[in-house]
Amino acid sequence: MDRREFIGGMGLAVAGLAAGAARAADGHELVLRDVRALIDGGFNRCDIGVSAGRIAAIAEPGTLSGAEVIAGQGLYVSPGWVDLHVHYVDWRHRKSAGSSVKRLGTAQGVTALLDAGTTGPYNYDRLETAVADSLGEVPCLALLNIKREGIKLSNFYMTRIGWDDIPAMGPVIEKSQGRIIGLKLRADSEVSARSDRLYYVRKIREAGDLLKMPITIHIGAPPPSLEDILPYMKEGDTICHFLRGKGNCIIGPDGKLTDAVKDAYARGVKWDVAHGMSSFAFDAVLRALDQGFDDFTVSSDIYIASGILHARTFANVLTNLLAAGMPLAAIIERASTKPAKVMGLEREIRPGAEATLTVFSLAEGQFTCKDVTGQKRVSEKRIIPEWTVMKGRKLRAGDLDRRLFL
Numbered sequence: 001m002d003r004r005e006f007i008g009g010m011g012l013a014v015a016g017l018a019a020g021a022a023r024a025a026d027g028h029e030l031v032l033r034d035v036r037a038l039i040d041g042g043f044n045r046c047d048i049g050v051s052a053g054r055i056a057a058i059a060e061p062g063t064l065s066g067a068e069v070i071a072g073q074g075l076y077v078s079p080g081w082v083d084l085h086v087h088y089v090d091w092r093h094r095k096s097a098g099s100s101v102k103r104l105g106t107a108q109g110v111t112a113l114l115d116a117g118t119t120g121p122y123n124y125d126r127l128e129t130a131v132a133d134s135l136g137e138v139p140c141l142a143l144l145n146i147k148r149e150g151i152k153l154s155n156f157y158m159t160r161i162g163w164d165d166i167p168a169m170g171p172v173i174e175k176s177q178g179r180i181i182g183l184k185l186r187a188d189s190e191v192s193a194r195s196d197r198l199y200y201v202r203k204i205r206e207a208g209d210l211l212k213m214p215i216t217i218h219i220g221a222p223p224p225s226l227e228d229i230l231p232y233m234k235e236g237d238t239i240c241h242f243l244r245g246k247g248n249c250i251i252g253p254d255g256k257l258t259d260a261v262k263d264a265y266a267r268g269v270k271w272d273v274a275h276g277m278s279s280f281a282f283d284a285v286l287r288a289l290d291q292g293f294d295d296f297t298v299s300s301d302i303y304i305a306s307g308i309l310h311a312r313t314f315a316n317v318l319t320n321l322l323a324a325g326m327p328l329a330a331i332i333e334r335a336s337t338k339p340a341k342v343m344g345l346e347r348e349i350r351p352g353a354e355a356t357l358t359v360f361s362l363a364e365g366q367f368t369c370k371d372v373t374g375q376k377r378v379s380e381k382r383i384i385p386e387w388t389v390m391k392g393r394k395l396r397a398g399d400l401d402r403r404l405f406l
Helices: 003-010 014-026 125-134 167-174 198-211 226-232 259-268 282-290 312-322 328-334 338-343 401-403
Strands: 028-039 044-053 052-060 065-073 074-080 080-084 110-116 140-145 180-188 215-219 237-242 271-272 357-370 376-390 393-396
Touching: 003 167, 028 052, 028 328, 028 357, 044 226, 044 328, 052 328, 080 338, 110 215, 110 338, 110 357, 110 376, 140 167, 167 180, 167 198, 215 226, 226 237, 226 259, 312 357, 312 376, 312 401, 328 338, 376 401
Parallel strands: 028 065, 028 074, 080 110, 110 140, 140 180, 180 215, 215 237, 237 271
Antiparallel strands: 028 044, 044 052, 074 357, 357 376, 376 393
16 A cells, blocks of 8 residues: 555545654554554554554554554454443342443443433432442443333333323433433333323423433334334434334335334434344344445443343444444444444544544454344354553453354
């Protein structure tokens, strides 16, 4: 690759490269040498110099020096991965259903987490305790459940009208000092009120409007149907679990995106994968991508069950999309820069940006990937996290993925 190709492929200004070359002589605290970095929508070979917790230089491969070095050898670097749907209030916190911390955070290449409504306004303190107990330097934000006690294992399959308290939500949101960034509802046949399936859909819309916060609705087997839910969704709100194999799938019986889904997509409703135990079907993925439905975020929905079955790890969810034929750069953007914007975080690779990055490799072989319906696809590559860089500090990652999949 000559200099002109390098500059064009990276999309960097000549001045930026000159600054990088000047810093090369000085050395950096950390250098990622001869890596393939995700910049301007594509992977490009370069060196990345990190000093004082920020990206100090991006230069041609092999030109930067540093006190610590992560050598390329086929390594890829992306903005730090962000998992936009997890449950990190775990069994220790009054028998909540969140995942063990070993399946979340920097050990998995993930640099930020969003708890998807594990707690409500009456027990939000459990979430703050979980953050303090387990997750250290990883930014952990949250959605507040419309139900006053969030997700409770003791009455998970029983929901009654009136288990909400909108006036109590405001003070909790204010006290969270920015940790709560939205509201959450699970709306499906298992946990919606039998006497009024749309009761909580109306309530979360009311709460979102009153508190001026976006809402996220988990869809599952109907009722309520997705067609009944979507009219309540506004621009900036999110539907999660949309790649289901059956029951409220975005794909209609004719194999096409439904009109209600296309209308919501066009008006700015957001879509999040939230793989979990039951929300990733290859048929739905392939049909959605074939019809241009690709403006979504990728998340794992890892909790006590899905950390063992189906989703398993964040990188495994990414590999499942790779098996479906989605381009690597598109997958990684939807798992890093795009969800970071939802959380109000900086995740970019550019001079001056915070040096919070995920370093990963592509293992080669014949990897059988299975969706939640039992359908299998073979991928010749598997995404494996190798290092997590948090504000310039490198941390080993990927032990669990290597143990499970290699």
